[in-house]
Amino acid sequence: MDAASHAAERSDEELMCAYRDGEAAAFDRLYSKHADSLYRFVLRNAGAEHRAGELFQDIWMRVINSRARYVPAASFRTWLFAIAHNRLTDHYRAQARHNARIDPAGSDLAEFADPGPLPGEVLHNAQLQQALLREIEALPRAQREAFLLKQEADLSLEQIAEVVGTSRETVKSRLRYAMAKLRTVLRETL
Amino acid sequence: MSEPKVPDRDGDDLAELYRRTPQPAAPAALGEELRRAARDAVKGAGRRAVFPWRQGVAVAVVAVLSVSIFLLLPRESLRSPVQAPMAPPAADAPARSAEPAGLTPPEPSEAAREQPAEETEAPQDAQPAATQPPAPAAAAPALKSRDATPEAADDPGSGAPAASAAARAVERSRLADEAGEADPLEESYYRSSPELWISHIERLLSEGRFDESKREFEAFRARYPRHPYAANQ
Numbered sequence: 071m072d073a074a075s076h077a078a079e080r081s082d083e084e085l086m087c088a089y090r091d092g093e094a095a096a097f098d099r100l101y102s103k104h105a106d107s108l109y110r111f112v113l114r115n116a117g118a119e120h121r122a123g124e125l126f127q128d129i130w131m132r133v134i135n136s137r138a139r140y141v142p143a144a145s146f147r148t149w150l151f152a153i154a155h156n157r158l159t160d161h162y163r164a165q166a167r168h169n170a171r172i173d174p175a176g177s178d179l180a181e182f183a184d185p186g187p188l189p190g191e192v193l194h195n196a197q198l199q200q201a202l203l204r205e206i207e208a209l210p211r212a213q214r215e216a217f218l219l220k221q222e223a224d225l226s227l228e229q230i231a232e233v234v235g236t237s238r239e240t241v242k243s244r245l246r247y248a249m250a251k252l253r254t255v256l257r258e259t260l
Numbered sequence: 261m262s263e264p265k266v267p268d269r270d271g272d273d274l275a276e277l278y279r280r281t282p283q284p285a286a287p288a289a290l291g292e293e294l295r296r297a298a299r300d301a302v303k304g305a306g307r308r309a310v311f312p313w314r315q316g317v318a319v320a321v322v323a324v325l326s327v328s329i330f331l332l333l334p335r336e337s338l339r340s341p342v343q344a345p346m347a348p349p350a351a352d353a354p355a356r357s358a359e360p361a362g363l364t365p366p367e368p369s370e371a372a373r374e375q376p377a378e379e380t381e382a383p384q385d386a387q388p389a390a391t392q393p394p395a396p397a398a399a400a401p402a403l404k405s406r407d408a409t410p411e412a413a414d415d416p417g418s419g420a421p422a423a424s425a426a427a428r429a430v431e432r433s434r435l436a437d438e439a440g441e442a443d444p445l446e447e448s449y450y451r452s453s454p455e456l457w458i459s460h461i462e463r464l465l466s467e468g469r470f471d472e473s474k475r476e477f478e479a480f481r482a483r484y485p486r487h488p489y490a491a492n493q
Contacts, residue, residue: 089298097298101291109286123290130294134301199281202274221278249274256277 082146090137101130104150111151111222114206115158115215125161129154144232151223152233155215162211201259205252213248216241454480458489 080088080096082103088096108129113122132153140149206214212234219230230241450456457480464473481490 089302092302094299094302097302098295101295101298105286105291106283110284113284123287126286127290127294131297134294134298137301199277202277203281206278221275252274 083142086137086140086146086149087142090140097134100146104147105130107222107224108150108154111218112154112158114203114218114222115211116161117207121161125154125157129157132157145229147223148225148229148232151219151225155219155233158215198256198259201256202252205255209248209251213244213251216244217248217252220245451479451483454484454487454489457483 080099082100085096085100089100109122109126112126112129113119116122116125129150133150136153144152206217209217215234216230219225219233223229223233225233227238227241227245231238234241450460457476461473461476461480464470464476477490480487484490
């Protein structure tokens with residue numbers, strides 16, 4: 071059995087431990103599995119491609135440089151997106167203009183009553199798809215991050231709470247408000 | 261006309277719509293760069309892990325060589341130069357340094373020989389030969405041995421404290437006197453600086469050797485007429 075096929079059978083945590091112990095091929099496998107979703111998560115949080123590229127590279131470099139300290143206490147995906155969350159937080163702090171987007175306490179959420187699920191035909195509407203991306207970008211940061219962690223990283227509520235350092239209920243609330251807002255705006259676009 | 265399909269309210273509708281949006285992939289160039297960085301990081305760690313092993317081998321080789329050299333060197337060469345005066349003098353050792361200048365074959369250059377005695381600071385100063393009796397040949401090796409110590413190699417002008425240099429000069433002079441000999445090298449040594457010379461004069465005075473102290477003082481005043489010591493006495 072060669073190293074590549076052996077790496078394909080192992081879990082993310084085993085791969086990261088293998089890379090920590092000096093197996094470079096394990097990193098290739100991890101990168102192949104998570105690079106695209108992480109890139110989209112960063113891109114849709116950061117907004118611009120060039121900025122997203124820098125952040126994306128920085129996040130992976132942090133993975134590389136902190137490999138010696140990696141302990142598989144949580145899932146690798148949670149750890150990876152926690153690094154991304156922290157890097158994005160630093161990024162937002164450096165850019166004060168983004169601070170206004172940070173949802174202070176969800177006070178602006180009450181005005182969005184969830185209008186219910188979208189009709190099925192909107193799924194095939196390219197205009198709505200673009201509108202969705204725009205509205206995701208317009209979401210308060212905490213809600214956008216919760217939504218993207220759910221969609222891109224496929225994390226559970228508990229894992230999202232672990233990544234962003236808050237409670238499960240808070241994450242659940244952020245997600246609910248984010249979806250209500252998106253549905254409202256998308257219905258208005260129809 | 262059928263009713264539009266209604267997804268459940270857990271967000272599947274939005275999730276489905278989101279999945280249908282353009283899904284950009286991570287730039288390939290970034291991927292190559294990051295994979296290379298990951299490989300380099302692992303290799304770098306490997307080099308760092310190997311380095312102490314090589315360093316340990318190098319230290320061991322140096323230690324073995326040092327022990328070998330120590331064992332192969334003769335014992336005499338390992339003895340500290342400070343212990344040299346304690347070694348018994350060789351009976352047939354040349355007594356050139358202790359020989360009076362007047363008895364020494366003329367080795368210096370013509371210019372050095374023609375130089376006045378008071379202005380000559382070389383060990384073969386002419387005045388001691390005229391004023392001091394010849395040294396016994398038996399004391400010569402011991403004096404030569406003493407001159408070979410690091411103290412004798414000290415340069416008074418090299419920044420060594422004048423007090424310690426003067427103390428050494430006085431001690432040398434005392435030892436020479438105890439040996440009942442005249443040591444032109446010692447005289448030239450204390451004459452090498454005003455401070456040493458003054459110390460020598462003061463010692464002669466304290467020992468009641470007034471004639472010698474007077475001679476030395478006259479010589480000192482001739483050499484350093486503007487020195488405060490020459491003016492105050």
